Amino acid sequence: MTGPILCLERIKVTYDGMLVLDASFFEVHEGQTLAVIGPNGAGKSTLLRLLGFLERPTEGRVLFRGQPVSSCGNLLTVRRRMASVFQEPLLTDGTVEGNVALGLRLRRVDSTEVSRRVQESMAMLGIGHLATRRTRTLSGGEAQRVSLARALVLDPEVFLLDEPFAALDPPTREGLLLDLKAILDKRRISTIFVTHDRNEALALGDRVAVMIGGRVLQVDTPERVFAEPINEEVARFVGIETILRGHVQSVSQGLATVEVPGWTLEVAGPLTPGERVLVCLRPEEITLFPRGAVLSTSSARNQLCGRVIRHLPAGPTYQVTIDCGVLIVATVTRQSWEQLGLQDGAEVIAAFKATAPHVIHCV
Amino acid sequence: MELIWQGITQAVLLLVHGDPEVLRIMLLSLQISGIATLLSLLIGIPIGTILALSRFPGRGIAISLVNTGMGLPPVVVGLFVSIFLWRSGPLGFLELLYTPTAMILAQLVIAAPVVTGLTVAAIQQLNPRLRMQLVGLGASRLQVVYLLLKEARLPLLAALMAGFGAVISEIGASMMVGGNIYRQTRVLTTATVLETSRGNFDMAIALSLLLLLLTFGVNVTLTWIQQRGRTP
Numbered sequence: 001m002t003g004p005i006l007c008l009e010r011i012k013v014t015y016d017g018m019l020v021l022d023a024s025f026f027e028v029h030e031g032q033t034l035a036v037i038g039p040n041g042a043g044k045s046t047l048l049r050l051l052g053f054l055e056r057p058t059e060g061r062v063l064f065r066g067q068p069v070s071s072c073g074n075l076l077t078v079r080r081r082m083a084s085v086f087q088e089p090l091l092t093d094g095t096v097e098g099n100v101a102l103g104l105r106l107r108r109v110d111s112t113e114v115s116r117r118v119q120e121s122m123a124m125l126g127i128g129h130l131a132t133r134r135t136r137t138l139s140g141g142e143a144q145r146v147s148l149a150r151a152l153v154l155d156p157e158v159f160l161l162d163e164p165f166a167a168l169d170p171p172t173r174e175g176l177l178l179d180l181k182a183i184l185d186k187r188r189i190s191t192i193f194v195t196h197d198r199n200e201a202l203a204l205g206d207r208v209a210v211m212i213g214g215r216v217l218q219v220d221t222p223e224r225v226f227a228e229p230i231n232e233e234v235a236r237f238v239g240i241e242t243i244l245r246g247h248v249q250s251v252s253q254g255l256a257t258v259e260v261p262g263w264t265l266e267v268a269g270p271l272t273p274g275e276r277v278l279v280c281l282r283p284e285e286i287t288l289f290p291r292g293a294v295l296s297t298s299s300a301r302n303q304l305c306g307r308v309i310r311h312l313p314a315g316p317t318y319q320v321t322i323d324c325g326v327l328i329v330a331t332v333t334r335q336s337w338e339q340l341g342l343q344d345g346a347e348v349i350a351a352f353k354a355t356a357p358h359v360i361h362c363v
Numbered sequence: 364m365e366l367i368w369q370g371i372t373q374a375v376l377l378l379v380h381g382d383p384e385v386l387r388i389m390l391l392s393l394q395i396s397g398i399a400t401l402l403s404l405l406i407g408i409p410i411g412t413i414l415a416l417s418r419f420p421g422r423g424i425a426i427s428l429v430n431t432g433m434g435l436p437p438v439v440v441g442l443f444v445s446i447f448l449w450r451s452g453p454l455g456f457l458e459l460l461y462t463p464t465a466m467i468l469a470q471l472v473i474a475a476p477v478v479t480g481l482t483v484a485a486i487q488q489l490n491p492r493l494r495m496q497l498v499g500l501g502a503s504r505l506q507v508v509y510l511l512l513k514e515a516r517l518p519l520l521a522a523l524m525a526g527f528g529a530v531i532s533e534i535g536a537s538m539m540v541g542g543n544i545y546r547q548t549r550v551l552t553t554a555t556v557l558e559t560s561r562g563n564f565d566m567a568i569a570l571s572l573l574l575l576l577l578t579f580g581v582n583v584t585l586t587w588i589q590q591r592g593r594t595p
Contacts, residue, residue, distance in 0.1 A: 054495055076503055084499030090492055092514055103500040150500065160499065 003066075005030040005158060005190045006051050011060035013046050013214075021046045021057075021214045028158075033184055033191040035205030035222070037198060039237060043214040044194040045162050051192055052084055052160045080107060082158040083151035087166045089143035091135040096127060096146050099135055103154045121153035124183060141172035148180065152189075159184075159191040165200060177203055198239060202226065210234045228358050235280045235360065241319075241329035242281040245362075248273050255354060262325030266301040266354045276362040283319060285356040286330035290340055291347035300351035304328060308346045311337070322350050366564060373565030374572050382569075389573050392550040395463050396531040399470030403478045403526050406471075408519070411482025412508055416494070426483060432476025437469075441539030444469040448540065461542040466550070469536035474526040481522030485515040520589040524582050531578055551577070 004027035013021035021043040028034050028051065036044045049055035050062055053069055061068050069078045083103065091099045100121055104114045122128045125145045130138065138146065144164060151159065164180075165173040181204055184191055193204050201208050202222050209219040210229075218230045229235040232243055246260035248271045256271040257264055258279060267279060289295060295303060306324030311332075313319075318337050322328045328350045332342070342348065377385055414426055446452050448460040448468075459465045489511060497507045512519065534552040541548035543557060551574040558567035 049495070052499060054499055076501070079498065080501035082499070083501075084496065086492060086496055086499075088490065088492060090490060090496040092493075092510065106500060106502050106506055154501070 003030065004028060005065060006192075007063040007066070008047075008050065008057075009061050009063065011050065011057045011062070013043070013050070013055075014058045019214055021050070023047070023060075023216050026209070026216055026219070028190060028192055029207070030190050031188040032206040033193055033204050034207050034209060034219075035201035036192060036194045036209045036211060037196065037201045037237070038211035039196060042211040044196075044211050047211065047216075048160055048162050048192055048194045052082055052158070053079055054084070080154075081156060082160060083154045083156035084160040085144075085147050085151045085162070085164045087163040089138075089140075089147040091138075091143055091146055091150075094135060095131065096122070096133050096135060096138070097131040099146055100149045100153055102150060107154075117153050117155075121149040124152065125149040125179065139172075140168055141176060144168060144176060145179075148176075152183065152187075156189060159189045161191065161193045163195055165197070166195070180204070198226070198237075210237060212237060229280065229360070231360060232278055235278070235358075239282065240280045240358070241283050242286070242327070244279040244281075244326050245276070246279055247276045258359075260326060263302075263304055265357070267357050267359060268354045269359050271359065278360040278362060280358040280360060281328070281352060281356060283329050283331040286328060286350050286352045288320065288322070288330050288332055288336075288340065288342065289349045289351060290342075291349060293349060295349065295351055299353065301354045302356075303349050303351045305347065305349055308342060308344050308348060310344060311342070322348060324350060367568075370564040370568040371572075374569030377565065377569040378573065385566075385569060385573065387546065388549055388551055388554050388570065389577065391463065391548075392531065392552075392574070393577065395466050395537075395550060396470060396527060399467045399530050400474055400478075400523065400527045402467070402471050403474035403530075404523060406475050407478030407522070407526070408482050408512070411479040411522075412486060412512065414479070415483045415486035416508070416511070426480075429476050429480045429483065433480045435473060435476060436535070437473055437533040437537075438535035438539070440469055440472045441536035444472060444536065444540050460540060461544060461548060463541070463548055465540040466537050466548060469540045470530035470533065473533060473536060474530045477529050478522045478526045481525055482515075482519060485518035485522060486511055488518060489514055517589050520585050524585050527581055528578060531574070531581075 006028040008023050008026040011021060011023045011026070012019060036047060038044050046055065050057055053062065053075060064078050069075055092102065097118060100118045101114050104117060119128070122131060125148055127142065127145045127149060130142060135143065135146065148164070165176060168176065177200060184204065195201055205222050207219060208222045208225040210217050210225060212233045218225055218234050225234070226238045229238050229240065235243055244260040246258045246265070249257040249259050249264070250273050251271055254268060256267050256269065258267050258277060260279060265279060271277065287300065291305065304324040306322040306328065309321050309323045311318040311320045314331070317331050317333050320330050320332050320342070322330065330350055414422060414429065444465065445460065447454045448457065448465050449455055459468070493514065494507060494511060497510050502510060532552065534556060537550055538553050538556070541550070541553065543549050543553035551570050555567050555570040555574070558570060
């Protein structure tokens with residue numbers, strides 16, 4: 001990977017005096033897909049528009065290949081080296097073919113070249129058979145494929161995607177996501193992909209940026225962001241349901257004893273006695289056993305007794321909340337739920353390994 | 364009732380035999396209102412586009428003024444255009460009063476706010492994100508405007524129909540600035556009034572039927588163009 005293709009410096013964006021984006025420094029690396037995730041209203045789309053030079057910041061500047069971009073100079077030239085796809089396909093009235101050709105015609109590309117590239121792009125997105133169809137007769141998935149083909153036909157240096165799958169049904173979304181991933185893996189276009197869906201970010205992102213409240217809180221590989229969030233806000237957003245406040249009592253041979261309300265936990269990791277920490281546990285790291293089961297202490301050093309207070313269906317699993325004095329959330333397959341004879345009110349043991357928790361050091 | 368029936372019969376005969384006077388009046392009406400509508404498009408579409416797409420202080424007031432102008436009474440327009448073109452008026456030196464040009468000017472004042480207001484509405488009914496999408500695909504400012512107008516072409520045709528409808532059917536302004544002069548400024552509406560006042564109901568009915576046919580014909584053509592684009 002080479003240097004940054006886009007860089008934000010000391011950026012602030014305010015709408016009617018309200019700060020919606022505050023990014024002191026942010027880079028997008030060439031050839032990588034950067035997934036920007038965060039809850040609604042986090043400022044993700046504003047960030048994307050700034051990176052695409054579709055909006056001007058209130059303060060700070062955006063650099064393209066190290067150079068500032070000005071509205072009276074190279075703005076149009078730089079914009080023409082990029083392409084955007086939004087949540088709505090936003091196709092113009094006319095045929096699919098005409099829409100895919102739109103960006104090339106705006107650039108006054110030779111008509112033979114337009115025809116060749118349009119055919120190629122439509123074939124890549126699997127919409128060749130729709131070439132002469134009117135855009136208003138397309139389904140949501142087909143329309144979004146046209147929108148992607150219209151952007152990719154431009155062979156952009158920067159590809160901006162703002163929640164392109166948000167309005168699609170799950171099977172359509174999955175199909176399109178797989179196709180897009182294959183295209184991005186093959187062409188290595190520098191891509192910024194905004195989504196509120198963690199799974200989409202995991203599937204597409206080479207790096208993931210987590211935005212909350214207008215600030216970029218963490219930028220890292222997907223594995224690190226999801227396994228090692230830097231603070232409680234990020235942890236909650238990336239799906240860590242159980243976050244226990246505690247302090248380190250002692251450390252011995254890389255194993256720390258951490259006091260949390262009502263329990264003493266054993267946690268692996270570089271910790272210092274006396275420091276305050278957040279112990280983060282992903283639901284899938286916790287195993288449930290019926291009360292009275294005999295467990296080996298070597299595999300699951302932490303065993304907390306409690307009572308199931310609720311269970312929510314989540315696809316093929318249940319998300320089970322256990323009151324152990326502290327609330328712990330675990331994931332259990334429907335099959336295990338039945339086999340263990342679990343129900344709301346049942347007494348259980350929530351067990352997890354010392355290496356399972358991610359520990360956040362409190363400042 | 365008999366009077367009406369007799370009038371209609373004679374009117375049809377007048378039309379079928381192609382009465383030269385009736386045809387002259389019809390062509391002049393079409394010419395004056397057609398030119399006024401075309402000019403109103405040249406003025407109204409750019410102004411409407413700017414009002415719909417730009418943000419500037421006083422924009423809201425400007426749109427309100429345009430919307431008010433859409434209901435401008437033709438008599439009031441006739442009065443002020445007459446004052447301006449009067450021999451001692453600010454534009455009196457042009458000697459345009461009681462000429463077809465004066466009628467075109469008056470009709471332009473009536474049609475331009477209609478076209479402007481409907482252009483604003485036509486562009487504003489487009490998805491506001493479309494503009495950003497076009498910019499995101501590399502469209503220049505002029506290309507964005509062109510593409511948005513192209514997307515709004517169906518409601519813009521409605522603006523054209525409304526503009527033409529407003530001027531072909533008005534009488535107050537044409538009468539005041541044109542004077543209903545025989546073979547010079549006599550149009551379908553003013554001639555209908557004159558023939559009615561003379562008691563020539565057959566001629567009046569013929570003229571009004573022609574006015575209806577003309578309006579219908581123009582609107583059918585424009586509607587056909589408009590709806591042709593809607594067929595999947």
